[in-house]
Structures are given as structure tokens and as C-alpha cells.
Amino acid sequence: MPDLASPLIAWYRDNARDLPWRRPGFGAWGTLVSEFMLQQTPVARVIPLLEAWLERWPTPADLAAAAPADAVRQWANLGYPRRALWLHRAAVEIRDRHAGVVPRDVDDLLALTGIGDYTARAVAVFAYGDRHPVVDTNTRRVLARAVQGRSQPGPAAKRDLVDMAEILPDDIAASTVVNAAAMELGALVCTARVPRCDACPLADRCAWRAAGYPDTGDTRVKQARYEGSDRQARGAILQVLRAATTHDVAAEDVIGDWPDAAQRDRAIDSLVVDGLVEAVDGRLRLPR
Ligand code: SF4
Secondary structure: OOOOHHHHHHHHHHHOOOOHHHOOOOHHHHHHHHHHHHOOOOHHHHHHHHHHHHHHOOOHHHHHOOOHHHHHHHHOOOOOOHHHHHHHHHHHHHHHHOOOOOOOOHHHHHOOOOOOHHHHHHHHHHHOOOOOOOOOHHHHHHHHHHHOOOOOOOOOHHHHHHHHHHHOOOOHHHHHHHHHHHHHHHHHOOOOOOOOHHHOOOHHHOHHHHOOOOOOOOOOOOOOOOOOOHHHHHHHHHHHHHHOOOOOEEHHHOOOOOOOHHHHHHHHHHHHHHOOOEEEOOEEEOOO
């Protein structure tokens, strides 16, 4: 495989965005929270809510001591609010199992609620400086094109981990930079729709470019429309319950004018099943 690490490191030095979680001393808890938030939400929306979150709960123990309802409220409009609940549970587990310190070991991280392979590796690498391949959707796209000669990532994420491991330099500090650089290149240059190959440090060694940009298919799962979806109904219900800080709300009054009553009921049921809403005597509230 051609050397991709050296051009990535040089490019990252000159082009990396100044993001809160990249600043020295940001800490493992900040990294963990930011990774939860970034899983499905764009950077610009995450930053203000991340800062407010860490100001309110600067340690896992601080969040663990709060009610889950407070976490769901503070999550505001970041979307996919189960992440707030999972983050709260993870904070409780960190307090109870790890003396309040975010663990460093990937298996310990994987054992926490809401943490998958990507987040566990990201925390070990970006917070603790360890050497592991870290592969998010942006990195997968860079690997698909530069290494595998494909237009979009394939279905097997395991292969991407293997490819990323091959690219990483032996030097531990350099390996963390390469992980971050591949991600950043995918976010800024090798974008999904129109890659900017003229600005890419891998242009002279990119397999997809060398092959003439063949269309090798796209197996990515398209996100369903938000408008009119159950997700939208769930969001509207949570918005009402977030605002109700002093009282529970009668179930029939929560988005009572929703145009599709069956969808509304389904959304309430699914929120209860997810633990995001509690139903007590016909009234709804955020989890205590
Ligand atoms: S040369 Fe183009 S397609 Fe290849 S990695 Fe760079 S931006 Fe992506």
C-alpha cells in the first residue's frame, strides 16, 4: 500500500479545523460527550450544546447525580435523544465501575451503555493517545476511494478497520494524527457528493482517481424523510415534555392536535419503551 500517512499528517497540520475537542486538556469526559453528540449531528450544531453540557456537568459523576430527565432536557434539539439517556447511563456506570474516571481500555469502553466500536476507539485514541484504527463515515469514504478504488464505502466496515490499521504509522503520536487527518479529509475534501481532488494530499496515490472514478455502487442506507415521520412525532412529544418542568402532562394533551392519531400513539409507546418517557396514571413525563 502506498504511504498515505505522511501526506495526511502534513495536510492536517495546515488544514485541521480548530474544534473544541481537539484543544489540549479537553479531557476524556469531554471527548466522550462530544463523540456521543457527533454520532448523528453536524459539528456546528454540536458545539454550543457541548459547551453548555460540560459547563453544567464537568465530570461523569456530576451527570450521574442528575436526573435522566435533566439530560434529556439539556440534549435540546440535537436529535436522536436516546443518546442523552445512554450518556446518562454511561456516566452512572463510569461513576460506579470506574471510580468516576472514563476508562481507557477499549473493552471497558465498549461495555458502557451507548458506546459502540467507533466511540470506544475514538476515546482511547483522541483522549488517551493510544494507537488503534478509528473509522467513522468520513474515514470510510477516504479509505473506499484512496485504498479500495470504490466510489462509496462497501457494507463491510471490518475491512476498513484493517485498511486503517495498515495505514497507521508505528509511532503512537503520529498514529493519532493520521486517524484524525483521515476523518478530517473526508469531512472537508473527500466529501460524499463532490470530492475536491485538486486540493487532496492523496491525489497522486488515490486508487479511485487512478482508475478514472468508476461508479462502483452505493450501499449506504438513505435516511428516511423526517417530515411526517414517527421521528418527527417523537420530537414534538419530547418538546412538550421538556417544556413541562413543573408538572406531568395528560397523555391526550401531548400534541393532541397531531394530524395522525395512530402515529402519535405509536410515538408515545415507542418513547415509553425506549425509556425516554414515563407514563404514570395516564400522564406523561420525562424519566426521573
Ligand atoms: S483524490 Fe479525490 S477521491 Fe481520492 S481521496 Fe482525494 S479527494 Fe478523495
